[in-house]
Amino acid sequence: MDKKVIANSDKAFVMCNYIFLSIVLMVVLYPLIYIVSSSFSSTSAVVSGKVWFLPVEPSLMGYNAIFKHPHIWIGYKNSLIYMVLGTSINIIMTILAAYPLSRKEFVGKNAIMALFVFTMLFNGGLIPTYLLVNNLGLTNTIWAMVIPNAMAVWYVIIARTYFQTTIPDELYEAAVIDGCRDIKFIVSIVVPLSAPIIAVLSLFYAVGHWNSYFAALIYIKSEKLYPLQIILRNILIQNEIDPNMLVDVRTLLRQQGMKDLLKYSLIVVASLPVLIIYPFVQKYFVKGIMVGALKG
Amino acid sequence: MKHYQNWLVISLFLCPALLLIVLFLYYPFFMSFFRSFFKWDGFFTSEFIGLANYKRMFMDTTIHKALKNTMYLMFLACFIQVGIGLIIAVFTDSISKGAKFYRTVFFFPIVISSTAIGLMFKLFYVYDGGLLNTLLNFLNLESVVWLTEKSAMTAVAVPVIWQYVGFYFVILLTAIGRIPDDIYESAYLDGINGFEKTIYFTIPLIWDVIKVCFILAITGALKVFDLIYVITQGGPLRASEVLGTYMYQKTFVDYRYGYGSTIAILIVVLGLVISYLVNRHLRREEVTY
Structure with a gap:
């Protein structure tokens, strides 16, 4: 009952x-x-x-x-290029930065980590960043779309955590004994073992690139370089x-x-x-x- | 020797990343700080004026308004956003069939761009033929002007919440999922109900994660810009102005770069202080399982 x-x-x-x-x-x-x-x-x-x-x-x-609209396909093409190129740079930068930070014996790791984490609380500020990009001669080039945001600190932290928890130190020690250097270790062991997290980060970065429009709004002047989001905005204004x-x-x-x-x-x-x-x-x-x- | 060589190689890996954050984050940040003591139009005139920008900021009624609105947004982000996220997570965790499907759908708004979502809600708020008024007319009610001075801030907060609830939901759902079932077992024998279980077990057990959510919500609220910019541009009559939109207006519309930099500094300081306070005051004894 x-x-x-x-x-x-x-x-x-x-x-x-x-x-x-x-x-x-x-x-x-x-x-x-x-x-x-x-x-x-x-x-x-x-x-x-x-x-x-x-x-x-x-x-x-x-x-x-x-x-x-005559430029719509150019917009699609550009967005695709920015996304693929940007994401590739993102991933390389992120792995390169996350790997040393995940190594236990790396001296000075905590200081650098603090330097990284602190940036999550601010962004550089529009004007100085704009002037910097301008002075570097990146304005109105494809690089303005991919260099200033070549890496997101939050994702470096995610990747570092993943490396720390999935790649045991013993593996590294064994590799060193075998005479395996860091670069080789990254390419032949870290990357294959981290495939899931690399997939995840690629997706996050790619969606970010696809949706971004602010960078293009302030850095890109030439219609031929406009990403889709800007073209759409222009159609709306027209x-x-x-x-x-x-x-x-x-x-x-x-x-x-x-x-x-x-x-x-x-x-x-x-x-x-x-x-x-x-x-x-x-x-x-x-x-x-x-x-x-x-x-x- | 071997060790030293190793350290060198590993440091080399970090160089591009360090260069990048120093160049594109720290350098502009310190420039902002430096420029906050200047009267500067960005290009030609630049005059050192000491703390005048800061003094002005304390007197500026628009800043007060923007600050109040930002705080309001933060409050909603913490309690409504994370709160709803938690409730949905608890419910989703307790069903067996279809949890994955719900999860997929709830998370979806995150991947749509903020500008698209802003545009979408702007269309919903349209007086003639917008979704909300059509709905009211259907119920034989009068149309309403949705974006008034009084309602604008809430009207722009709704899409922010709508977009990000799924994010906190997924974080919390995962945290709840990691609590081992046997913790609940004896409680079940005592005849505990779902509500008590949530209050006495689930929430304390995932407290750390909730704290992370709060901090993400706070720093996120400080950075909100696109959505509000698309929907109201901070209007009407600055009713929905937040620090982000005001900074944009001061710098790119009014060309007061120095003052804009001062607002940027305010945003950073606020972020630091509030995250610190949250971290300190929400500290509880760590629960391990």
Whole structure:
């Protein structure tokens, strides 16, 4: 009898649990579904608020306007280049920095570590950084996009922790006896053993590069070098209504609708690659955060 | 000799990283500090004015507003963001089926860019045809102006929370998952319920991780910029101005680089002081298991 009561209350609890989590799920998912559906609807449906869940009066007007822009593919290409090049540099820098900091016998490790950790509390400040990049002659080159942020301290700490916990000292000692030098040790032992964490960090860095737009906004002047995010922003600005232009109400309304529709489509276009890859790589993201927060 | 050689090689590995942080983080930081004593437009005029920028900062009512808003954001980040993260984590931990699916979805907003999310919420707040007013009209209610002087700060805080809850959720969920089951066992025999279990066992056991979350939330709140910039630009009437947006405005719109640098210093000092206080006051006896 008693057991049955417990079982029943248990069931009720589990039910409540699923209901609660499903509500949270809706709060997270609904805005995203709404955005995607709106982007595939017609302007009039968007402006008059007819879209609830699925696209209303399906149309590709927003996307047409975006892909008509001559630089959109250049933007995609540039973003891809910045992402691949940037992430490669990131990973090399991160491993090179994290490895010495993970070695127990490395004297001065703690001082350097403190130097690293302290930077997490500030960023250099916009103006001095801007002037520095400018003086180094990096402005308006691809390097402005990948050098100033060639390494994130937080990820160095994650990598260091991973090395410390997964690569036993005995392995290093054995390697030294075999006459294996540090570089060789990194390439032939550390890197293969750290494949999971390298995957995680690559993903974090790559998403960061893909989403970044501020660096391009202040450093890149030439249209040929614009990443996707800037091109999208420009498309948005081009479609702003000029208040000085006298137009009739209907044109105004249509433009207003187009502007809103464009915004929905832009959000989708900008996030598309991440949207597609996310389900496949999310378990690595989760793992990365776990290593960083719990062990670091 | 061998040891010495080894040390040299290993130091060489660190050189690029050290060069990078000294060049792109420490050097600009000290320049900011140096420039905070100047009246400087960034390029031409530069005049040493001692502590005048700091004095001005104490008198500046906009700074007070921005500081208050930043604190408000920090408060929400710690209690609402980490709080919701914890609640969802506890619930997700106690289900057997579908936990992975929920985890995947809850974490998703993190990978979308802040600007896209800002744009998205800006669209929701639109008066005519925005999602929120459409919803109200559907319920036969009057449309509401969402971004007023009074509501703007909360309106920009919502997307911040929405985007980052998943981050704390994943951290906390992992921490909870690592607590071995046998700790709960005797408590179960005493007939403990889920709520008591959370309060007396789970939270104390993951206290360290919660503390890390608080510090991440605080430093994160100090750096919020994109979202607010996209949605309100700090308006209306500076109602949603935070330190980050105000610094941007002072430097890149008003060209008061010296004063902008002073605000940058304020942000760093705040970050240091608050993280230190949190670390000290939330210290409890370490629970090991």
